[in-house]
Every structure is written in structure tokens, then in C-alpha cells.
Amino acid sequence: MAEQKQGSGRRILQSGAWLFLPKTTSAVLSLIYLAVSTQSLGAAEFGKFMLIFSFAQTIASFTSFQTWQILIRYGTTLVHTKSDQKLAELTWFCLILDMLGALLAFLVAMVGAWALATNQGWNDSEAIAVVGFTVLLVLSARSTPTGLLRINDRFGDAAIPDMLVPIIRLIGTGILVLTQPTAWGFLAVWLVSEMVPTLWVWGNVLRRLKLPLRLSSMPSLRGFQDSFPGITKFALWSNVGSSFKLTSQQMVAVVVGFSVGAAAAGFFRLGYQLGQVFARVGDAISMALFTEYARVAHTGDAKDASNLLSRMIKVSGVAALLVLAIVGFAGKPALMWIFGAEFVAAYPLVLILGTATAVQFATLGLEPALLTAGKAGRVMLCSLAGAVVVVLMMIWLMPTYGEVGAAFAMLGAALVNAALLVISYRQKIVAPKTADAA
DSSP states (O other): OHHHHHHHHHHHHHHHHHHHHHHHHHHHHHHHHHHHHHHHHHHHHHHHHHHHHHHHHHHHHHHOOOHHHHHHHHHHHHHHTTOHHHHHHHHHHHHHHHHHHHHHHHHHHHHHHHHHHHHHTOOHHHHHHHHHHHHHHHHTOOHHHHHHHHHTTOHHHHHHHHHHHHHHHHHHHHHHHHSOOOHHHHHHHHHHHHHHHHHHHHHHHHHHTOOOOOGGGSOOHHHHHHHSTTHHHHHHHHHHHHHHHHHHHHHHHHHHHHHTOHHHHHHHHHHHHHHHHHHHHHHHHHHHHHHHHHHHHHHSOHHHHHHHHHHHHHHHHHHHHHHHHHHHHHHHHHIIIIIOGGGGGGHHHHHHHHHHHHHHHHTTTHHHHHHHTTOHHHHHHHHHHHHHHHHHHHHHHHHHHTHHHHHHHHHHHHHHHHHHHHHHHIIIIIHHHHHHHO
């Protein structure tokens, strides 16, 4: 058992380090290119850029299946038993979901883009460009290849594409500043920064993993459910759960843009992005924990998995307090120094959304534990509750407080989601183990 704990801790540190490196690089470089973009575009044009990007991300979050979760849930054992053919079938299933998501994104974007253009006074060509940008953003998702690399313990290979994103954005931002910066120019750079790493990671997967991804490996509906029991239900629940959480986060900026204006959406998005600087570190820990927890839960002792999660929750709690301290003391000076006096008005948003990030940090280990235990439906319900809270609080607060009210809605959703995850973990994982022990 001691050997298992030591091995788990070492693997989390190794994989977490590979995930932490690109997340940290992204966080640091994002501050640089955000500072350059805000100062070169100004509040109004930056707001337009962020509004379109938030719109596309909202649809991408709503339509994209979290196939990396499917691969970790069902593919970890296949890698352990060297069942390459079954893993190829599982990969095809994930690819089919990706294509369905892109088709759905096109249909939703067709309607939403014209509504956004009408609200903002844009012409038809800009609406068409928004649709194209949205679909290409969905197609550039790296969920499936990244999941394949993670279950094969190739966290280093999975980390490089994530590091390319901020580097490409930084280079593109520099080129735009030297030429003529516009909102559409920045959107083009952001799109290239997503598509190039996607091509790179797929080339890496096909070259290194040698999976038999032939058309003959496509799964048949009859035998697939027998080989992967409950996979359709898990895919739907995990997608819906992630969609509620991610869509509600991105959707708020779009709603702020519709109701208050593009400039307000830019302020809100800036506050959200600064909070995400810390959230990216939490993502690295969560992804590493999810992979190792799945391994221990499937091949190790249940007590080992529980102890592993308990240690990580303590670490994340301390990290959450650190995030709160940094945001509280350094937020306003950082806005003035990095972005300029025009954007100091975003400080209340940074403070509120940074607190929401800290709340997410404190409970980041619970969602992977529930997903690994096959409780994706419960995770979905927690995310749904958070999404409902966002909507209700926005209806209540935004007419009076504008974008600040929207930020409080995000904080309220984070608190509700965290509380329900704690309750779900105790009911679905802790309580059954206690009953078995008795």
C-alpha cells in the first residue's frame, strides 16, 4: 500500500508538472498579450473582440463533448491490458461525437450570430464571419487526442500544444501591433493559435501511439454497448454537465454584451480572464488527479484512492486561500500597471471573479472522483444547479448593477456548485464505503 501511495504521488507530480508548465506559461503570456491588446484596441474595440470570442466559446462549450473524460473513464483499463483494437473503437466513438458537435455548433451559430449582429449593429458579412469563426473554433478542439496521450502517460506530449497557444497569440499580437490592430485581426490570431496546436497534437498521436484507426475499426452499435457498458449515458451526462458549467461561464459575457454593451463585455471578460490565470493552475492539478485517481480506482485499493483524494483536497484548500490573497492585494495595482487607467474600472470584477475561482479551487478534486466512480449524472446536476443560479441572479442583479451583478452571479453559482459537489461526494462515495466497512 505504501508503494502504491508513493507511486501515485510521484505520477501526480510528474504529470502535474507537465500540465503545470503550459498552464503557467499560458497564464504569464496571456497577461502580456492581453495588456497589448487592451492598449492597442481601446475599450470599445477590445469589447467587440471579447464579445465575439465569448460568443464562439459559449457555443463551443455547449456543443463539444468532453471526450477526454470518456477516454480516461473507459480507456485507462484498455491501455493497462494493451487492448489496442478496443481502444481504436473507443477513439472512433469520440471522433464521431466531435463531428456531431461541430454540426450542432454550425446550426446554433447560424441563429445566434445574426441575433448578435442585429443587437450590435454589425453587417451581414460580419455575421457570416462569426459563424465561420465559431465552427472552426469547435473543430480545433483537442479533447480526443489529448485524452489519448494522457491515458498513455504522455503528459509531456500533451503539454506542448497547450504551450503553443499563448506563444502563437503573443507572436500574432506583436505582428498586429506593428501593422494595424483590429478586433478581427485578433480573432484571426486566436483562431490560428487553436488550430495549429490541434494539427500538431494529432500528428503526434498518429505517429507515437500507432492505433489501428482504420475504417474497419469503427464500432458497431450492437457490440459497442456490450464492450463499454453505460458509455452512451456517461457521454451524455458528462457532456451536459460540462456544457452547463462552461456555457454558463462564457455565456455571461455574451449576455453582458447584449444588455449593457460591448465595452462592458470587454471589462467583464478581462476580469474573468485574470481569474482564469489562477484557474489554469487548478486545471493542471485536476487533470493530473483525474488520470491517477482513475488508475488507482480501477487497479488499486479503494482506500488508496480515498487517501489520495483527501490529500489533494487539503492542498487545493491552501491554494484557494493563496488565490484570494493575491487577488485582494495585487488586483488593482496590476490592472493599473499592466492594462492602463482605462481598465481600472474592471477591478471589482477581478475581485469577485477571483473569489469564484478560489471556490472552484477548493473543491477541484471532487468532480474527478465522482466522474471516475461513474457518477457523471450527479456532476451534471451540480453544474445544472450552478447554471440555474447564474440565470436567476443575473435576472435579479444585472438591471441594477450591470456587469458587477453578472460577476456576483458567477460567484453565487460557484458557491452552489461547490456545496453540491461536497454533498454528492459524501452521499455517493463516502457513505457507501462507510456502510461496507460496517
